[in-house]
Amino acid sequence: MNPLDELNLAAQLAQAGYAFTTLDGFKGGMSRDDSAELKRTWHDLPLDPYLADGGRYRARRHASLTQQGQHLTLVPYRPHWQPTSYNAMHGGMLRAFSEIEHGVLLHRAFRALTTALGLVFNAASGQSAETKWFIEAHQFRIDPSHGVGKPTPEGAHRDGVDYVALLLLDRVGIEGGVTTILTPDKTLLATHCLMPNELMLLDDVRVIHETTVIKATAALSYRDSLVLTYRRAGFMDPV
Numbered sequence: 105m106n107p108l109d110e111l112n113l114a115a116q117l118a119q120a121g122y123a124f125t126t127l128d129g130f131k132g133g134m135s136r137d138d139s140a141e142l143k144r145t146w147h148d149l150p151l152d153p154y155l156a157d158g159g160r161y162r163a164r165r166h167a168s169l170t171q172q173g174q175h176l177t178l179v180p181y182r183p184h185w186q187p188t189s190y191n192a193m194h195g196g197m198l199r200a201f202s203e204i205e206h207g208v209l210l211h212r213a214f215r216a217l218t219t220a221l222g223l224v225f226n227a228a229s230g231q232s233a234e235t236k237w238f239i240e241a242h243q244f245r246i247d248p249s250h251g252v253g254k255p256t257p258e259g260a261h262r263d264g265v266d267y268v269a270l271l272l273l274d275r276v277g278i279e280g281g282v283t284t285i286l287t288p289d290k291t292l293l294a295t296h297c298l299m300p301n302e303l304m305l306l307d308d309v310r311v312i313h314e315t316t317v318i319k320a321t322a323a324l325s326y327r328d329s330l331v332l333t334y335r336r337a338g339f340m341d342p343v
Contacts, residue, residue, distance in 0.1 A: 114227035121310040133216020166201040190264035255315035272298035277322030
């Protein structure tokens, strides 16, 4: 993978609807050392109690923030909600996940990365530097040690936002986990198996995505990611 800097990342995202880079290529304020420091908190994620298939392969935490220019603000905890039109499997319900630890949310590198991505999305969409983004952050661990793990149990989907950023923190003792990016009519655009410290950016209005199941190849097995979603029209809440 050829890493892209912020300007080239925004240009590719605007042109193709998706882009890939690495922490080394994206000077967004989070280094590999920062990533290694933060990823220790992924070892203490509670199980997702809302999986409709009854699985115990996903653990997660969640938080909400807003961004305007360089200013990032933590929002008091609110449940995660999506309509069934975007998530037929888990939509229509308020999912009150455990909140991401404040040590993560206030960490310099987390805040720098989140803010830098918002500025990339401003550039990709031609928005003002003072555009207000409503951001949801998700820490995910997929653990296939008791069978398969499903990074996207809902299948190919949109998240219902403007942009999605996924940072792959780690993958240990697994195979699989290949991400496919498609147009809404299912025309294939790209496939890529994200590796640690790689970033994937998606224009969620223009593309859909899914990731294949992972299987364990060792006693210790997991896939850790940070997902950040950015929406201009406010947080998604029940009508």
